[in-house]
């Protein structure tokens with residue numbers, strides 16, 4: 001077996017490069033640890049984190065007293081603190097939890113009360129006329145709402161990429177296409193076996209999302225079972241984005257936050273998600289039937305939607321468990337932390353989860369790992385490429401290169417830089433998430449051939465089988 | 470921000486835009502500028518190497534690139550701005566453009582939108598399945614094979630049986646690939662029947678009454694599942710081509726002050742291709758997705774002449790005079806989609822339309838209770854249907870003030 005990796009160069013191995021893994025790697029690097037990130041996909045965000053609603057939540061509706069609430073609020077705050085330094089965007093939309101019938105209307109009180117209990121003090125109820133003044137395109141049967149000014153929209157892909165990029169500048173290493181499939185703890189350190197050989201570190205942290213309980217078994221029998229819950233979405237054309245100004249949230253039920261209407265940071269309008277339990281942990285296909293149902297639900301809320309085109313459809317898999325709260329368990333005697341069941345708020349909570357994990361390490365793992373003071377102020381802050389529609393994009397200032405993707409206004413220079421960046425794109429998905437190329441309404445009609453040419457020999461799965469014969 | 474000034478700014482250097490520029494110059498208009506976001510002129514025909522162009526304009530079939538070379542040779546003293554993406558159109562002849570040097574403003578007396586058409590791709594069709602690589606449209610395939618000499622896959626399936634679908638078959642052959650199946654929802658092909666022979670010669674079976682219900686594969690496409698009345702079958706393949714289902718490239722107009730037709734959602738244009746903004750004309754396949762390139766060229770010539778006239782003798786055309794022609798959703802689109810009737814106008818219209826579903830029966834055009842046109846037509850989707858000699862006049866409008874509606878309505882009668 002390949003064993004050149006087996007010397008203990010690393011203090012910590014983080015397994016899984018979802019948003020949670022990326023945030024944890026960053027936090028530990030800032031604390032002076034030597035960290036290796038192992039990811040089975042060809043890029044970061046190969047799991048749940050590649051497909052979500054991209055809302056930065058306040059925690060107004062999270063279970064009071066939960067670890068989840070704690071992490072959401074810490075994550076929210078840290079994002080606001082650091083986003084400018086990383087050149088990450090923020091769209092200040094606020095949200096409205098809209099009541100569509102009398103029964104829902106009667107629960108708005110409770111929603112406001114719970115929000116206040118959770119420390120989100122600016123949540124307040126608004127009546128029908130104010131609601132329709134704020135959102136004139138909502139259907140007539142919107143009866144009232146709880147207004148949550150703090151809910152925001154962010155870039156779901158650049159954020160975790162920024163966390164890992166900063167970590168890399170602090171010395172973090174990563175391996176893609178490295179699936180952890182076993183491991184042994186010798187009392188001092190872990191030897192993890194992967195599809196790319198063995199890696200040793202003092203500690204291991206499991207952040208494998210929908211594989212969480214399987215990977216957890218490397219250490220011990222898990223106290224939870226992953227129950228993947230699929231969420232399908234429709235992305236509407238940019239022409240639809242101005243139909244709403246706030247995020248439109250439904251009154252939540254027990255199983256899901258329900259169907260949301262929100263702007264995306266890229267200037268589209270997003271409708272979804274569904275909540276569908278499934279066995280499969282890897283594949284999240286969209287289905288015509290559910291997409292059509294979503295359109296019905298969406299146009300009931302926002303009738304003008306029917307005049308606008310659909311740009312994209314996608315589905316994400318929430319790593320849910322039978323428990324309500326996150327499943328973050330430290331096992332100091334085995335140098336292992338499991339960070340699991342980060343179901344539907346992980347994008348927001350990631351930075352907070354990272355601090356939570358750091359605190360666990362500082363409290364319970366002093367024998368195995370000594371973290372230094374956080375060097376958040378001394379570190380370098382990578383400037384991420386700006387992809388938000390409401391900010392200045394590259395094509396507006398011009399980078400001397402021609403536009404390749406017309407729907408999303410992506411220049412050749414932006415594509416080249418994403419292929420050469422600190423954490424370069426090696427897959428089409430990675431390139432799309434870093435640049436927006438081929439993400440627009442034409443689904444690649446105009447630019448996919450050019451992208452195939454530019455990326456020739458530079459992606460693991462090429463866009464072409466070769467020259468024409 | 471730097472500023473470019475011209476008499477007429479044309480957006481798009483496809484057949485329609487090139488034609489409008491040619492006619493404008495021939496009519497003596499001074500500064501005609503074409504803004505094209507690609508590095509070269511030609512639009513869609515650049516990447517179509519089979520001889521489906523030229524019959525109408527030059528009376529002989531020729532390839533797309535040949536056709537473009539021929540029409541460009543007639544288009545002289547026009548300023549071409551390449552790599553110039555028009556990002557926004559505004560009232561009063563103003564355009565925001567993006568260039569490699571950054572944003573610029575263009576000011577023109579008149580603007581022509583000639584941004585063309587594309588195909589309806591996978592996502593808006595709400596097709597079930599995963600998102601592996603190898604899912605595209607015919608247009609994208611043509612850009613791969615003819616534009617970049619790259620082949621995206623070896624044995625894809627083609628969804629649809631329009632002309633573009635058979636174009637995909639032939640493009641694949643040029644690229645050294647072969648379609649394993651064509652999938653058609655209806656009991657017959659959408660293109661003219663002889664195209665079936667072509668599929669037979671290529672050795673590609675056509676599956677009728679079939680729908681694609683799943684796309685599988687983690688990295689590259691591995692299979693599709695197809696449903697017909699006998700059940701669901703898996704077809705192994707490494708790509709999926711969604712062909713036809715043309716939509717106008719109307720991103721500019723939709724996000725602008727221009728008015729759109731309530732059924733087709735395409736920008737309104739009157740009988741002279743003028744939009745709801747009298748300073749903006751719209752021509753080519755962006756207002757009628759999609760007719761043949763030759764037809765777009767001929768239309769561009771006509772529109773160019775009209776614009777030259779407008780520039781020489783600017784008439785006060787106001788929005789009030791524009792009435793959209795209403796129809797139900799069995800009609801996909803029509804041009805003109807609106808009519809400008811001035812008090813002294815009478816004339817005859819030629820209306821082109823496309824249907825979404827086959828229709829055989831009487832087509833009726835009414836204005837108030839007056840029948841303007843009534844004739845039996847046999848209409849199939851993806852064909853241009855022409856209604857000739859439709860008389861229009863402003864008279865009914867003068868008759869009464871109270872309950873007269875100037876609305877013109879096209880009614881598809883029962884067969």
Ligand SMILES: Cc1cc2nc3c(=O)[nH]c(=O)nc-3n(C[C@H](O)[C@H](O)[C@H](O)COP(=O)(O)OP(=O)(O)OC[C@H]3O[C@@H](n4cnc5c(N)ncnc54)[C@H](O)[C@@H]3O)c2cc1C
Pocket residue numbers: 015016017018019020021038039040041044045046047048049050051052053054055056057178179180181207208209210211215230231232273316317318319342343344345346347348349
């Ligand atoms: C439909 C939907 C909507 C959502 N909306 C929001 C929202 O608006 N706001 C918000 O804050 N959150 C939202 N979320 C939640 C958020 O996306 C998740 O909580 C978050 O992505 C979970 O991140 P993770 O890192 O725990 O898991 P993942 O992102 O799944 O990361 C796990 C990683 O581990 C890798 N991996 C798995 N097994 C192995 C192995 N054996 N070896 C190596 N690597 C492995 C995977 O490839 C993957 O990259 C939403 C989620 C969904 C599905």
Ligand SMILES: Cc1cc2nc3c(=O)[nH]c(=O)nc-3n(C[C@H](O)[C@H](O)[C@H](O)COP(=O)(O)OP(=O)(O)OC[C@H]3O[C@@H](n4cnc5c(N)ncnc54)[C@H](O)[C@@H]3O)c2cc1C
Pocket residue numbers: 480481482483484485486504505506507510511512513514517521522553554555556583584585586587588607608609633636718721752753754755759760761762763765
């Ligand atoms: C896949 C496909 C196959 C076809 N096959 C045939 C065929 O075989 N024979 C045939 O006769 N017709 C065919 N057509 C129809 C085709 O649309 C016409 O032949 C013809 O190209 C229409 O001319 P046009 O000028 O309207 O548009 P286009 O030829 O599409 O030209 C539009 C131009 O506008 C430019 N543009 C668009 N937006 C902007 C912007 N914002 N800023 C600057 N520039 C912009 C584009 O880059 C393009 O160059 C096909 C169409 C498609 C999509």
